[in-house]
Amino acid sequence: MAIVEVRDLCKTFNPELPEPIRVLVDLNLDVEEGEFVALMGPSGSGKTTLLNLVAGLDSPTSGRIRIGDQVISDMSESQLARWRTRNVGFVFQFYNLLPVLTAYENVELPLLLLPMSKDERRKQVNNAMEIVGLADRMDHRPGMLSGGQCQRVGIARAIVTDPTIVVCDEPTGALDSKSADNALNLLNLLRSELGKTIIMVTHDPTAANRAQRIIHLEKGRVMDADEIQLQPAVA
Amino acid sequence: MTPDASQMAGFSGGGPDFSLMQMALYGFLFMIGVLMLLTMLATLSLPVFFGALAAMNLGLKGTNNLPDPLGKWSKLAGLVFRSLRRNLLRTALTYIALFVLTGMLSFIYMIVSFLGNFTAEKEGQQLVILTEKFSIPSQMPPGYARQLKDIIRDKLPKQYQPADIDNSFMTWSFVGATTDPTKFSPENNFFLFALDPDAISSGMMAEQGLSKEDLGEDDWDKLLGLVELVRQDKRHIIIGEDKLKIMNKQVGDEIKFTSTNYRELEFECKIVGAFPSGSRLGGGAAMRYDYLQSKLDAYLVQKGQPHPNADRCLNLVWVRMPSKEAFERLAAIVNQAESFSAPAAKMETFSAAVGSFLEPYKDIFWGMKYIIMPAIVCIMCLVIGITITIGVRERRAEMAVLKVLGFQPRQVQAMVVSESVLIGVYGGMLATWCVYFLPMFITKFTKTVGVKFAFFDNFKPSEWILLYGPLLGIAVGLIGSFMPSRSASKVKVSEVFAQVA
Numbered sequence: 001m002a003i004v005e006v007r008d009l010c011k012t013f014n015p016e017l018p019e020p021i022r023v024l025v026d027l028n029l030d031v032e033e034g035e036f037v038a039l040m041g042p043s044g045s046g047k048t049t050l051l052n053l054v055a056g057l058d059s060p061t062s063g064r065i066r067i068g069d070q071v072i073s074d075m076s077e078s079q080l081a082r083w084r085t086r087n088v089g090f091v092f093q094f095y096n097l098l099p100v101l102t103a104y105e106n107v108e109l110p111l112l113l114l115p116m117s118k119d120e121r122r123k124q125v126n127n128a129m130e131i132v133g134l135a136d137r138m139d140h141r142p143g144m145l146s147g148g149q150c151q152r153v154g155i156a157r158a159i160v161t162d163p164t165i166v167v168c169d170e171p172t173g174a175l176d177s178k179s180a181d182n183a184l185n186l187l188n189l190l191r192s193e194l195g196k197t198i199i200m201v202t203h204d205p206t207a208a209n210r211a212q213r214i215i216h217l218e219k220g221r222v223m224d225a226d227e228i229q230l231q232p233a234v235a
Numbered sequence: 236m237t238p239d240a241s242q243m244a245g246f247s248g249g250g251p252d253f254s255l256m257q258m259a260l261y262g263f264l265f266m267i268g269v270l271m272l273l274t275m276l277a278t279l280s281l282p283v284f285f286g287a288l289a290a291m292n293l294g295l296k297g298t299n300n301l302p303d304p305l306g307k308w309s310k311l312a313g314l315v316f317r318s319l320r321r322n323l324l325r326t327a328l329t330y331i332a333l334f335v336l337t338g339m340l341s342f343i344y345m346i347v348s349f350l351g352n353f354t355a356e357k358e359g360q361q362l363v364i365l366t367e368k369f370s371i372p373s374q375m376p377p378g379y380a381r382q383l384k385d386i387i388r389d390k391l392p393k394q395y396q397p398a399d400i401d402n403s404f405m406t407w408s409f410v411g412a413t414t415d416p417t418k419f420s421p422e423n424n425f426f427l428f429a430l431d432p433d434a435i436s437s438g439m440m441a442e443q444g445l446s447k448e449d450l451g452e453d454d455w456d457k458l459l460g461l462v463e464l465v466r467q468d469k470r471h472i473i474i475g476e477d478k479l480k481i482m483n484k485q486v487g488d489e490i491k492f493t494s495t496n497y498r499e500l501e502f503e504c505k506i507v508g509a510f511p512s513g514s515r516l517g518g519g520a521a522m523r524y525d526y527l528q529s530k531l532d533a534y535l536v537q538k539g540q541p542h543p544n545a546d547r548c549l550n551l552v553w554v555r556m557p558s559k560e561a562f563e564r565l566a567a568i569v570n571q572a573e574s575f576s577a578p579a580a581k582m583e584t585f586s587a588a589v590g591s592f593l594e595p596y597k598d599i600f601w602g603m604k605y606i607i608m609p610a611i612v613c614i615m616c617l618v619i620g621i622t623i624t625i626g627v628r629e630r631r632a633e634m635a636v637l638k639v640l641g642f643q644p645r646q647v648q649a650m651v652v653s654e655s656v657l658i659g660v661y662g663g664m665l666a667t668w669c670v671y672f673l674p675m676f677i678t679k680f681t682k683t684v685g686v687k688f689a690f691f692d693n694f695k696p697s698e699w700i701l702l703y704g705p706l707l708g709i710a711v712g713l714i715g716s717f718m719p720s721r722s723a724s725k726v727k728v729s730e731v732f733a734q735v736a
Contacts, residue, residue: 049729057639057728078643085641092732096636100317105310110640112307118300157640169732 002030003197004054004165009063009073011049011220023049025220027063031165034195036188038202038211045217047201048169054199055088055167056080068164085113089158089196093170095150097142103129103153104138107160114161128156131194132186148179155186159196166190168200172207184210258596269342270335276669277334284330284661285323292316311646315653318626326658329622333615333662333711334669337704340611341670344703345696347604354590361562362442364588365552365569368579372409374547375580377528380406382574383552390568395561403555405434408527408548411495412502412520414482421481424495425474427520429527432465439553442585444515454511461508465523472504474520476512497544500530612711615659619715623655627719634723635731644724651720652713659712660705667704671696 006029013021023046031037039047052058053065056072059080065073072083084090097106107128111121129135132152142150151171158166168187172180184207190196191212200211208214216223295316298309319326365383367373384404387396397403408429415423435445436459447455465471472490479485486506494500502522510516527548534542556562566582569575583591593600627634634647674696 048732052729052732055639081638081641081643084639088639090639092636094632096632098314098633098636100314100321108310109637112310113641118302118306 003033003035003068004029004031004199005064005066006030006050006054007064007066009050009053009065010061011046011053011058012061015061023220024053024060024063027220027222029215029222031197031199033197034191035213036191036198036200036211038200038208038214039217040202040205040208040214041217041223046220047217050217051167051169051199051201054165055090056084057090085110086161087164089161089163089166091151091154091158091166091168091171093173095142095147095154095174097150097153097157099142102139102141103134103145103156106142106153107157110157110161124160124162125156128160129153131159131189132156146179147175148182151175151179151183152186155183155190159190159194163196165197165199168198168202170202171200172202172204180204180207266339269339273335273338273666273669274331276338276673277331277666280334280665280669281327281330283665285327287661288316288319288657311650312653315650315657318630318650318654319657322626325622325625329618329658330662332618333659333708334666336611336615336618337663337666337707338670340608340615340707341667341696341700341704343603343608343611344700345670347600347608348697350589350593350600354586354593361556361559362585363554363556363562363565363582364585365554365575365580365582366550366588368581370578373550374544375549375552375578376546377406377549379549379575379580380404380552382572383554383569386568386572387554387565391561391564395557395564397555397557402433402437403439405430405437405439405553406524406549407551407553408524409550410497410522410527412492413495414490414492416493416495422483425478425482425492425520427472427522429522429524431524432462432521435521436462439555445510450511450514457508458510464507465521468505469523469526469529470502470504471507472520472522473508473510474506475510475514475517477517478520479506479509481518497527497531497542497548500527500534500542502526502530612707615707615711616715619655619659619711620718622658623651623716624719624722626654627651627723631723631726631731634726635728638726638728647726648720648724651723652716655716655720656709656712659708659710659715661708663704663706663708663711665704667700667707671698671700 006027009024009027009029010022011024013023023044027046027050029050039050041047049058053060053073054067056067056075057080059077060073063073064071067087070083070087072080075083097103098109101109104125107125108121111124116124125138126135129138132155134149134152134156137145137149137153140149142153145153151174155171158168166187171187172183175183187198187200188210191198198211200207202208292313295309295313299306299313301309365375365379367375384400387400410427410429412425412427413419413423434440438446440446441449444450445458450458461473465473474482474484484490484506486509488506489503490506491501491503494502504522504526510519510521531542531545531548535545554565556565562582562584569580569582637647638644
């Protein structure tokens, strides 16, 4: 059974206007557990909107989204907030770390919302920081880290709660090629070693090629003909 | 602003005679001075403010390792402190603005509540005044004092009489004076209370600042010594230190003056002492009533007819009654007695008299209470609201991240409100504490160095402002952050990141 199941998904902005903006139109999508999927498409094709809907950051106009065994399309805002803490890790283009917190504290932040003991939190954070290779930068603030390191902290924050899916919005968009390569290697490692399901939005074909499957979106629809099966990438 | 001030009006001898324009000017200058003082205090107290924030943050850090949920909550609360430290200049300016506004509010509150207390009818012992009913300044026949005393002794039941009528009774006659009738100037003119010297030693002048509590034990003992000197010779007078300086006179000088309100009366006196500088009588003077009376008698002998003011030389009579009921009984008798009808006299409490004096200014006080004070609170809310709004706008992406991580809208809202309340509480608390403790500190300091300021010597702020300050800060913080915190909690993650991308 697919871990992400999207059925007849529609998202319309400004539905009250005479000409509403229909961003997603009857979209269907399945993502298997442990799969690394890249969403591509021109600007305005709806890929970020789809990502936000799958991550529970927005609610669909109609249609159904199931993640794991939970249907999130029917959830209220506060239910979604609770659900996100446990089930979604989000990697941003511009890292979006809190500048007043250290790397350790940034990664620990989502755990503060979970019923966890202090020791469990410390263990989880240390583990995540070791996975991203920044165990020696725990006490550094974002301003003291490079862009690549910041993105790795962002990835550590995304996986620290051991989420069902990791969603990435242009994770390499603000990085140089070497740092981008490292970040993609890390995402692949998460998939291959930890079995994480990853959905990544990108404009960069090189980054997309590191995914197992590329889904092309255009005008709010999945372009079936362009769906390309790739060999699993090597971390 | 005592009833005596109103009764003094009209004597060119030197009683205060403020026009409304002058009052407005002095009020304006006073406000500017207070604003500058508060701004300086606020700036000086910045280290205390940031020190307190740092100390709280350190305390929170210390609790980070406590068992959950305490440790977890303290970490989340730590975010609030770090957010305040993010833009130190903005936080400092907001604090200063709140400090100054709270300080202004406290000053106005103290003035209004001081006057409110002054004019509020009291239970228990009552200081009551007999004055002419329809004329200012009050000018009554001297026989009214004796008649009043007789009524108290003969017509009031024992339980309504003061325990010692002689020590609870005082008459005032106002004597305007000039040392040079051809030239009216502050150096030549002064104003005297003609009274029985025992009125000072019996404590009847306590409301004028002549009491052991107001002067301190040493100065009070000195004053009693001066009263004794005045008792020895009716020509002995006491003049305030401040007035002596203006007149370029000193204790021991002989002084000859002409009365400005008792025409043709001349007095030769000796200055035997001075009221303390800065006290309420620092600019005035006191003489024996019987000296005035003897001059009026001499006038009769000399001129063959009484002085035109001889039958109007009693301005006020003060009595300290044991209770409100006793006053009401006495007032009822006085108001009905024919002997007090030509001219008509009225009996009222000191607080009612103050209220009557303040009557022309009641609109100003009303405006202070119901327009300026709420306006200041609104400005405080706006100041804090604008600051927090700017902070929230700058951190919209962060708020969105918090929501992505699973923070509930109300948790985001609580964080923003906490920032606002923290600044509000510290601004309110430190401002009111400064306003409360500063006069005490200045009094202590000036007493140590031997200088006296009337304002600070007599200024006793209400203890309630110590509580009102922080509470006001909390209220202002809550109100001011209402809109921005709601906006923060309603941040649409998808919109924020769509704009960022």
